[in-house]
Each structure stands twice: as structure tokens, then as C-alpha cells.
Amino acid sequence: MDLDYILINYCSPTLAGLKQASLLCLPHLDDSCTYDGVIEKYNHKYNAKGLYFRIVYACPKRTLLYVYRPARVWTYVQQRDISSFLQQFGYQDCQDISALLDRLAARFAEGGCFPHESGIFLGYPLEDVCGFIANKGSHAKLCGEWKVYGDAHTAARTFHRYTCCRQDYLNRFAIGTTLESLIVA
Template identity: 35%
Template sequence: MSEDLLIRHCSPTLAGIKTGNLFSCVCPCRKELTRLVSGLNKKLVPMGIRILPLRVCQGRALIYVYRPHALENDLTDHQARELLLRYGYTPDNLNACVMHLIRRLQSEKEFPHEIGLFLSYPPEDVLGFIDNKAFNHKCQGCWKVYGDEKAAKRIFEKYDLCSKIYFQQWKQGKSIEQLTVAG
């Protein structure tokens, strides 16, 4: 895992316009991953961002980069809370929610699609994805849309533009700290 991967996959979260991003990376050594994550967290936690390896298996790691305060706010949505309760989460406890997600990722045979709630996906779209088994969506970009298509397309464009600008700035020498909006 590298800062380059964070810029490529997590720019909207670093910019403060998205709660969280998820990406997979090669992980030949768990000890090295722990060292890298610890170093990045030392830089980014003071700016309101946390990095967690959610699952490590078969030489790959699933990395979650998120803003805890934004996630806490997202999970207060009534529809999000109901969905979390359906899958055994404790919506009033952010850390318990993240730990339950990790347990579900590590132990369930099916991927826990409620993870979309941890990534700024609208609750109606997460619910639509689960209930429709990923079919019958109106459009797709970062996620499959079942609700407000126009709003989702605007968000997709905003995330895409942010990612392009951040990657360009990164290539021009800006550090991850300079590219991270404190919050």
C-alpha cells in the first residue's frame, strides 16, 4: 500500500467531499502493511481521517479510508439506521459499527453490501442494491443508483473531477498532507 494508491482511490475522502473510500491492494506481508498504515494514520488522524485494513487474505488487503465524524453523521440517517439494525449493527456506536463490518467481511460468505453506507452511498441506493440483488438500477457510477439519478450523476462528476485534480497535484509534488483537507 502506498500514498500513490491513496491519492488514486481516496481523493474525494481526502478532499472532505466523501465519507469514505475502499480499495484493494497487494499485501505480501501483514507486518509491513501494519507499519505503513500506522505511519499514514500518524499523518492523517490529526486531519480527521483514519485508515483501516478491513480484511487481509490471499496476499491482498481491503483498505478503508474514512472520516469518522462524517461517518457518524451518515449513520444517523433513519433509513441507514434501519438497514444497519437489520444486519446486527449498533448504529449509536460508531466504533462498534466499524468492528461489526470487519467481522462480517471476515466471516460471512456473502459480501456485506451495507458497506455502501460507510462510503457515502445514499441509503435508498444501498437498500435498492440489496433488495434488487444488484439488478434494476437506473444508472451506475461509483455505485448503482436506485433513487435520485440526477443527484447521483452530479456526485459522480464531482468525485471524478476531484480525483483528476488530486492526482495531477500529486504528480506535481504535493504531499498527502497538503492534499488532505482537515476536518
């Protein structure tokens, strides 16, 4: 498995600094293998560029890898309305990004499925996360990178930027540009 290619294909907007985070669902490896060593190497190599990697959930079928820019995530979740929303799900005692992600990982482990608030950690608008919850994933105005219940016009522009970024990164990677040089510091 070429994790560099997977990161470029699914996380380009995060690598480029357009998006605060991405979540990858990686397949289960052989029983004797885990992603821990690879993730440690990626963190060692790319944390200096402001990009971090954390496994937030693992089970026999899959591993969920959170690829994120801690400062951006922390700034977003500190907004009053976002913080208030997250408190409903037990995030009130999170004093730093590590505690916040510990709680997110616990939420994944509690239900074995995506917690309702996970869209916040990916930078989705609160209106869309709340709309998704209220409508149980139905009746969205627009579906793309996420389901949109609020400002469809702004979301469509964002989706277009992400698509262009992804294509640009894939093209550049195909001609030999390294993952490291594609990560914007």
C-alpha cells in the same frame, strides 16, 4: 507500491472531504510483510486532519483498507433510517465508531465477500443500497461510483464532482504536491 499515489487515485473525494469514506482493495504483500505498520504511520500522521485508516478485512489474496472521516461516518449512520437499516445486520449495540467498524470487519470475515450494507459506510444513499440488494446488483438506473437505483440526476452530479476532484488531485500530485497537503482538514 506507492500507497500515496493509490490513495490519491482512489480516495481523492475522501481526502478532499467531499466523501465520508473510501474502500481500497490492496494486493497481498510478501508473506513476511503486512500493511499494519504503514497504516499505523498514516494514522499517526493524518488523524489530526480528521482522516483515519483501518484494515477491515485481510486474507491471503487481498487486504481491504477503509479510509474514512469518523465524524462524517458516525453522523450518517446515526440517521434514523440508516440506523434502522443497519440494525438488520447486527449493528444495534454499536455505541461508537470503533464498535461500528468492529462489526463491519466481522461482517466481512463472516462471508468473505462484501456485506450488503457496506455501501452505507461509503456514504451511498440508502435507496441505492436497498435497490442494489433488492435487484441483486441488476437493473440500475446509472452505474458510476456505485450503482444508482434512486436519484440518478443527483448521483450523476456527485460522480462528476468526484471525477473532477480525482483528476485535480492526480495533476497536483504529479507536479510534486504531497499527499499531506492534499488532505483537507
